Amino acid sequence: MRTAPRLPLATPAAVEVLTRILTQGPIARVEIARRTGLSQAAVTKAVAPLVEAGYVVDSPGSREDTVIGRPVSPLAVVAESVAAIGIKVTPSELIGVVTDLQANIQTVLHKPLAEKSPESVLDQLAILVDELLGGGEQGTHNPLVAGSSTLAGVGVAVSGDVDAVAGVVRHSAFMGWRDLPLAALLTERIGLPVVVSNDVRALTVAEHWFGVGVNANSFAIVTIGSGVGCGLYLNGDVVAGAHGVAGEIGHLPLAPDNLVCTCGRHGCVETVASSDAILARVREDTGRADLDLAGAVDLAHAGDELARAAFDRAGQVIGSALAAMVNLVGPELVVIAGEGVADYDLYDHRIRSAFAEHAFGAAADCELTIRSHTFDDWARGAAAAVIRSFVRTEPPF
Incomplete structure (x- = not known):
């Protein structure tokens, strides 16, 4: 398998120029200069080797794209020039995707x-990577099989406390892992660059570069499912935290102290608000041990008071936790996502009323919105984390 060569990015300014083209293109050189504060000459100097190497192309401008009567050819990335593999790890399944350079799932x-x-x-990760590289029935639509792309690397997204710089899963309660050097061990098996990320932070990276974050000054992604997670985009970047932990609203102590979380602590938000916690409560209160989550949702929709x-x-x-987070960091937008949001209508009003009750002052103006996604999107986040590290020439690149 041919991996992508290092990008011809000689300076931080060149990295910034490519990032603008990748996340906001097609975009004219003059507009890149305006948004970055660089001179047009500096932009042209940064772009030239990228065009020559086939990562960036001049796309035809429309009749309206003119500067002082001269037509403009906006710059765009060649999305198929580079591919990335992203894998989401869950206790019962691995979800793998191949994306292009703009994180479009292929x-x-x-x-x-x-x-x-x-x-x-x-x-199993090594087997899955091998199948994504060309084996299996998915290969007919795989750009790596077709030979149209080179591979940047492999991203792995795991829930829990992850040191992304070292590639170590320090603690994942769902997986039962502690101090696992996942990146190094997987690289030994597959011989490819590996980027390991906390799953919510990887999802936030994808939204930062290829979703709501492209035009937002700040935002938060709150995921509701088997756990409750939060990723933050503030001051121009995704917040990683000095120790690799940030935005863990699922472990704010806002629930009753007698409830024990999967992390071993008492009273975490997850003990009440995760889909597993909700299902456990409905089963206990109704005496219906046979219920699955869909059954609990149906029961609540049918008007069962206990459900x-x-x-x-x-x-x-959840509403109280959102208010605490918004009061502290002040994002302009909160996106509520995850496998639990299909049931959001059951507690939409309660979330919003609790948020309004506890949000301080103008923090209550923060927009709350819903964005459904699947486990494929978690894997896409892992691929986006690879793309970002590849473009920024961060480890392991």
Whole structure:
């Protein structure tokens, strides 16, 4: 497999120019200069080797694209020039995707996990990477198989406390892992650059470069599912935290102290607001141990008071957690996403009322919006983390 060569980016200014083209293009040189503060000469100097190497192209301008009567040819990335592999790790499944340089998903492959031990998961990750590189029935639409792309690297997204710089999963309660050097171990198996990220932060990277963050000054992504996570984009970048932990609203102590979280602590938001917690509460209160989450949702929609109470309690705690986060960091937008948002209508009002009750002053003006996504989007986030590191020439590139 041919991996992508290092990008011809000699200076931080060149990295900034390529980032603008990648995330905001097609875009004219004069507009890049205006948005970055660079001179047009500096922009042209940065772009020339990228055009020569085939990563950037002059796209034809429209009749309206003119500067002092001269036509403008906006710059655009050649999306198919580079591919990235992204994998989301869950306790029961690996979800793998191949994307182009703009994080557009080209190929998807799901692989069940029989067990969560690091050795077993590493073996399955290596098999999945090999299949994404060309094996399996998905290959007919795979740009890596077609030979139209070179591979930047492999991204792996895992829930929990992840040191992205070192590529170490310090603690993942869902996987039962501690201090696992995942990037180094997987690189040994597959011989490719590996970027390991916290799953919510990887999703935030994807939204920063290729989603709501392109035109937002600040935003937060709050995910509701088996856990409750939060990614933050502030002051021009995704917040990683000095110790690799930031935005963990799922572990704010806003729930009753008698409830024990998967992290081992008491009273975390997740003990009430995660989909697993809601289902457990509905089963306990109704005596219906046979219920799955869909059944709990149906019961609540049918008007069962006990089922609705579980969703109401979750909405109250989520709304309070959102207010605490918005009061602290002040994003202009909060996107609520995750596998649990299909049930959002059950506690929409309670979330918003709790948020309004606890948001301080103008923080209440923060927009709350819903954006449904699937596990494929989590894997896309892992690929986006690879693309960002590749463009920024960060480790392991």
